[in-house]
Amino acid sequence: MRRRLGMLLMLVVVAVFAAACGGASGGKEETSAEPDQETVVVKHRLGETEVVKNPQKVVVFDFGALDSLDRLGVEVAAVPQATVPAYLKKYEDSKYVNAGSLKEPDFEAISELDPDLIIISGRQQDLYEELSKIGATIFLGVDTNRYMESYTENANILAQIFDKQAEVDTALTEVEEAIKELHDQVADSDKTALIILANEGNVSAYGPASRFGIIHDVFGFTPVDSKIEVSTHGQSISFEYIAEKNPDYLFVIDRGAVVAGGTPGAKQLVENELVKKTKAYENGKIVYLDADYWYLSGGGLISVAEMVKEVGVALD
Known part of the structure; x- marks a missing residue:
């Protein structure tokens, strides 16, 4: 009796062990069947x-x-x-x-x-x-020292990650063609420009190879001052400086219009008695750029296209 009971217990153990092995094997097969992520x-x-x-x-x-x-x-x-x-x-x-x-x-x-x-x-x-x-x-x-190259590289990285190469190629071609047309217009005009950021009552200037230097480096405007310090926050300037440099075009970005807690008011700040003496003011060429595109989201497929359009409209 004891011998028969022992054999019965052994069969139960073997059956449980076999079932466990079968379950583990099944799990491994399911895992290996899943395709590896590219x-x-x-x-x-x-x-x-x-x-x-x-x-x-x-x-x-x-x-x-x-x-x-x-x-x-x-x-x-x-x-x-x-x-x-x-x-x-x-x-x-x-x-x-x-x-x-x-x-x-x-x-x-x-x-x-x-x-x-x-x-x-x-x-x-x-x-x-x-x-x-x-x-x-x-x-x-975006690397402002090589704006368009960096912009293109970033777009192509996104294309590679998300399988969107055809769409990116189309968008890049559209921007390239628009920039060429704009650059030709700027070259024909032979005008000087100054880019400034208005921020809580203060103004700072940006030149070539700067955060907003695409206006000079890519669009082709001649900087009214070739020695503007390149920095993230721009070179602090006075309104006397703007009057002295007397640009044909004054491009203005209003930081207060887009940052949390900021107060938009660039027009009231900039168009004072000193700036009113400049060619830019006299010829209606003080251009208030959309800070969403220029300050917050530069380097995007939408924003760069819109930046080209804004500057193009200023030339008309």
Whole structure:
């Protein structure tokens, strides 16, 4: 009796063990049957990052990149909703995760999302290592020293990641043709220009190879002063300086119109008695540029096209 009971117990153990092995084997087969995700290695200013192609959960801090993705019809998961350009206002909707602000990301919200890709630019570059621990992170800020080359490279990186090469090629060709037409017009006019940023009662100037230097470097306007200091915040100037340089065109970007807590008022600030003596004022060539495109989201497929249009209209 004891012998028969022992044999019965042994058969039960063997059966359970076999079932367990069969279940484990089945799990491995299911895993190996799943296709490997295709990846691409992206070389960017802060390093090299392996990115999954067609990522589903994308966090975008650079509004130029968000602008491009919007043009390409690519959906994103999270953006910094503290300061969104007006023409991209749909990204303020609650369906998108609020990733914080441009300079203060919400790391907890981003981590909970478990993103496949994070896109950053200059305002977040010091946080690159920290963000890279959460998800694959790439830097796509435009390089103002080589604006169009950088803009083109960034667009092609997005094309490669999201399989949108044909759409990107079309958009780039349209911008190239518009720029050529604008450049020819500028060359024929032979006019000088000064670019200024109005910010809370102060003004700063930008020249070639600067943040807004595309007006000189790409569109072809002659700088009224070739020695303007190149810096992110521009060279602080006075209204006496503007009157002395006396540009044919004065391009104005109003920071207060687009930053949180800012107060728009560039026109009232700029058009004072000194500036009214300039050729720019006398000929109606003080041009107030859309700060959404120029200050917040430069380098995008939409924004660059609009920047070309704005300057083109100023020449008419």
